[in-house]
Amino acid sequence: MVIYNATSKMNPDETAGTRSCALPACMVVEAAGAFYMAESPDGTIYRCRTIPLTKTENEGTSLVAVGDMVLLRLSPGEGAVPEAVIVTVLRRHSALCRKRDIRRNRSKEKVQVIAANIDQLVVVSSAFDPPPNLRLIDRYLAFAESEQLEPLLVVNKADLDPMGDAVRSMELYRDLGFRVLHLSAKKGAGMDRFLAALDGRVSAFSGHSGVGKSSLINRILGQQLLTTSRTSIRTGKGVHTTSRSVMLRLPGGGHVIDTPGIREFSLSGISRENLRFFFREFLPLMPSCSFSSCSHTVEPGCAVRSAVSTGLLHPSRYESYLALYEGLEDGD
């Protein structure tokens, strides 16, 4: 590992390449413009920025994103929060990206990293108001599979489901082996199981507007972090955290991230050719299709379609597959 001198007296911009002792790798927990907050394993927060010589082990994408592990070097500062420069951005094991709108963005990066090093995608829906949207859930699940993120299905507002309708509509996911939790941010139901599922991991929250993502995060953190203002690292004024990227540390370990960017993730890694690999129940059937490249839409001798007609595959999942397939383009 490359280690840098935390106590160098040289101009920090000139010393990025020097090797010597220093801070352990820190996690970027907040990004706001040119500034970042990075957290060391012991919980110390550093206010930091990049320098022209900042190195990255991830070429061709955003230099720094929330969730990145970075090597820092302390720089002189008078504020209460220690200041540092980011010397190296370490290799990411995963990255949630969105395509940049070239017309509205002059940056050379075509892909923007919304969050790095995510372990699991929490797909939040609600039992009622709005009711579960299975098309949307399947879209998130396909995305999670394509990014090799472990999905966790959460159905919030269980207090609005006295007849168990939402529980029944989600049964198919349990049958497929997905983890499904029915919770109520309002009443606190199921929170122990939820916390256990988040423990020690970096989890990104996704889901339709109004399902209660912020309410769930506030409930598990025991405070109103996502609706009340926190002090901006740039201006010192209060800001709404939901408009920025913030990684929140859970009391028992682990982190959660909830950003508008993840809510509107793109399916950039999914094409018509590879979509079928992200519906896990198709995999054992696919070798029985007459054509090895079967798209499971119109081909004769398709084992997937045959399984739908005999009730072996859930029609709702197949409908989602077709809807996603229609919306995708050929090729990668």
Ligand SMILES: Nc1nc2c(ncn2[C@@H]2O[C@H](COP(=O)(O)OP(=O)(O)OP(=O)(O)O)[C@@H](O)[C@H]2O)c(=O)[nH]1
């Ligand atoms: N009955 C009930 N209402 C809830 C529950 N959780 C959240 N709500 C309500 O649902 C509404 C939306 O909650 P939010 O936490 O803002 O939802 P969100 O998913 O963060 O919404 P966006 O920020 O628009 O993406 C609010 O009026 C909450 O009070 C719950 O468990 N039960």
Ligand SMILES: [Zn+2]
């Ligand atoms: Zn087929």
